[in-house]
Amino acid sequence: MSDPVLLMLVAATFLVAGSVKGVIGMGMPTVSLALLTATLGLQPAMALLLVPTLVTNVWQALVGGRFAAIARRLWPFLLASVVAVWPGVMVLARADPRWLSLLLGLLIVGYALMNLGAARLSLPVRHERRAGLVSGLVNGLFTGMTGSSVFPGVAYLQALGLPRDTLIQAMGMLFTGSTLALGLAMGGQHLLSGQLLGLSTLALVPALVGMQLGQRLRHRLSEVVFRRVFFAGLLAMGGYLTMRSLAG
16 A cells, blocks of 8 residues: 555546546446556455445435335345345455456446447336346346446346436446445455555545546536547457456
8 A cells, every 4th residue: 555656556547437427427436447457457456446436326326316216126136236246256256367357358348339339228117027136146246256237237227218317326226235245245255455445445535536527527528429438448448358368
């Protein structure tokens, strides 16, 4: 934690990631994971995102006035997303980090392509409960193995056709539960040191500053154009992680 280069790297990463979240309301964990995994490795990157991701998503989960309604409708999906994190972290503790970094790269690429594409998924109500359970289990496993909580969970929520404010609150609930479970599971597997947790706590400051900057920029930028640039950048970062992992 006394290494100035490391502190500058972490601060810059969360400043950028927080700014992205400030502009479009999402993307901070994915950006920080991609940048930190490419420089520090997967397990340290997952540990460092815990505090900023948890704190910034608690507010998103609680504000909106639809918490109880979302919980009643989506509880199988949300519960599965949390419970499945534990076996995912067990894989993280034992698997070759190179293959998990490859998985993270592929997840980021898929997430970016899904958002850059014009097609939008739609899920019939009669399949909502079963699809939610499967999506939650897969999402939780991927969260435990890579730290990424966006795929297929966000795709499932988007396919429900929720109003924008409800969708944002539902994503906040997903990310809050998943991040809390990830921290507990990593601690149980001895993958979360006091130094990493302390540095993660310090990273909250640039993340919050970045969010404030992003919220100010939101009124000066075209959100449509920014989203395209953002997901194109994610595509490039995911592609880099994928190719680097394959190259060994």
